[in-house]
Amino acid sequence: MSADDRTLLTRAAMGDGEALEALMSRYASRIYRLAYGITRSAPDAEEVVQDVFLQIVNKGAGFEGRAALGSWIYRITTNVSLNKRRGKRRELETPLDELLPTFLPDGHRAGDRAFVVADWSSTPDRELLAGESRRLLEAAIDRLPAHYRAVLVLRDVEELSNEEVAEIVGDTVAAVKTRLHRARMALREQLTRYLRTGA
């Protein structure tokens, strides 16, 4: 943790509004992005941000600082978000195995030729991120189990390393890599099913 972060934490814990404002400027957007990515609900993400800042104020001064403050904050945010998700909206989540590629006994992809060679990657981003495609992408993210979304956001949105993510989510690097790969494959599968048929 930088001396600057440590000073801000100590001052915020003593009730210094300016220090808290500086911490907010530095971390609130990142906390919200991760919280929303995991909970997929703006009101839940807002509650998470409030909870996390309360923990920063209440526990921050005692933070040992072996890790970077950012990692500590990501860890709290992940835990609070996953706790908030528990028992909520699980009906939207789909077993991931149904969304992964299938293979023939000889190791080739299963499915008709038109599907396995479907390549929509040259479709412009602006087209894929608008209208029905965007809605489908958001729904596909919703269907991922929350702990998969946590890894997806930390790796692909926050651009942390596998090692950093493993420390934050309290799992092994191998588990993080598996979860990330399965999450990406599940999203790809759903996009391909839609973009190939338009249905």
Added chain:
Amino acid sequence: MTCRDAIDILADYVDGAMPAELAAELERHLAGCEPCRAYLATYRKTGMLGAIAGRVDMPAEMQARLRRFLSEQLRRA
């Protein structure tokens, strides 16, 4: 290398975290396998789309509410 083997290791390939020898073997498979080339291209694109979709901003009114909430907490402390 089968298609199953190739797809299993795509994450390391896309993330540039694969030993050169294995990357070369994967590239040899890709050169002769249209389904795996399509898979790689769409897998890569999916990662980019997910990253863009995930870059949500905290709404300004939410930031204002957070400020008020924390100010109240500090006053009470």
